[in-house]
Amino acid sequence: EIVLTQSPGTLSLSPGERATLSCTASLSVGSRYLAWYQQKPGQAPRLLIYRGSTRATGIPDRFSGSGSGTDYTLTISRLEPEDFAVYHCQQYSSSLPWTFGQGTRLEIK
Amino acid sequence: VKLQESGPGLVKPSETLALSCTVSGGSVSSADYYWSWIRQPPGKGLEWIGYIHASGQTHYNPSVESRITMSIDTSKNQFSLRLTSVTAADAAIYFCVRSVLEPGDRAFDYWGQGTMVTVSS
Numbered sequence: 001e002i003v004l005t006q007s008p009g010t011l012s013l014s015p016g017e018r019a020t021l022s023c024t025a026s027l028s029v030g031s032r033y034l035a036w037y038q039q040k041p042g043q044a045p046r047l048l049i050y051r052g053s054t055r056a057t058g059i060p061d062r063f064s065g066s067g068s069g070t071d072y073t074l075t076i077s078r079l080e081p082e083d084f085a086v087y088h089c090q091q092y093s094s095s096l097p098w099t100f101g102q103g104t105r106l107e108i109k
Numbered sequence: 110v111k112l113q114e115s116g117p118g119l120v121k122p123s124e125t126l127a128l129s130c131t132v133s134g135g136s137v138s139s140a141d142y143y144w145s146w147i148r149q150p151p152g153k154g155l156e157w158i159g160y161i162h163a164s165g166q167t168h169y170n171p172s173v174e175s176r177i178t179m180s181i182d183t184s185k186n187q188f189s190l191r192l193t194s195v196t197a198a199d200a201a202i203y204f205c206v207r208s209v210l211e212p213g214d215r216a217f218d219y220w221g222q223g224t225m226v227t228v229s230s
Contacts, residue, residue: 001171035216044204044223045155050216088155092208092215097170100155 002027002091006101012109019076021104023089028069033093036065036074039103040085048087049074076106084108110134112205112221119227120199126192126226130205135219137181137188138163143208144188145217146179148201151225156201160208161188200228 003026013019023034032052037045047056049065052072062077076083089101116128130144137144145160159169161179169177178191192199202223208215 031213033213033215037217044220045217046220047216047218051213056216056218090155090157090216094212096168097172098157100157102154 001097002029002093002095002099004089004091004099004101006087006089006104008104009102010105010107012107013079014109015079015081017079019074019079019083019106021074021076021087021106023067023072023074023101025070025072025091027095029072029091030093030095032068033091034065034067034072035090035092036063037088037090038083038085039088045088079106081108110207110219112207112219114203114205114221114224116224116226118225119229120195121230122196122228123194126195126199126228127189128203128205128224128226129187129189130221131185131187132207133186135207136183137186138183140164141210143210143215144179144181145206145208146190147204147206147217147220148199149204149223150198150201158192159190162210195228197228200226202226 005024007022034052036049039045053065086103111133113131120126143160161167176193181188204223205221206217207219
């Protein structure tokens with residue numbers, strides 16, 4: 001099983017600032033099969049990024065993903081008030097089971 | 110595409126949890142998708158617990174493999190989850206989810222709203 005570790009656990013920033021969230025895998029995630037999701041309280045997660053860096057339909061371009069192998073990053077270039085939420089990374093490689101990180105909480109400073 | 114979970118919100122310890130997911134705007138018969146269940150204990154992270162394909166192929170997380178069965182009902186455009194011998198550790202919000210078959214695009218693109226399952230006598 002590929003274990004995903006997200007850091008930091010909580011990130012406190014102000015609107016307009018840049019957010020950088022990390023996801024580290026215990027084994028290489030083949031072909032960059034790594035996704036990022038945003039989850040707001042009481043809601044289901046929403047797909048933001050797949051294939052490590054491809055934005056899902058309708059996702060603003062202030063969200064970007066990068067990385068390869070075991071190290072991946074989600075960057076939000078300029079935080080909007082609606083971006084404060086929990087972010088999850090997930091690997092969907094051929095190495096089952098598919099797994100998630102524990103989440104990073106992005107909170108308003 | 111919309112997914113909607115249904116089923117009892119309360120299950121007794123040692124009994125069986127049974128949930129269904131009704132899909133609209135898409136077909137569970139399509140060969141292009143996997144249909145999964147994902148759960149999230151309150152205040153905790155997400156756990157993928159298994160998928161089913163229209164062909165009947167399934168794959169389950171080893172954490173629940175001995176207790177889980179997933180099935181598809183094409184006449185109702187639904188897929189279902191059965192989890193036997195539940196304990197307090199199975200209490201969670203259960204989401205039904207779709208992912209595309211194509212390996213690179215296999216992220217979870219459509220989610221149900223989730224249904225809370227409590228385990229208590």
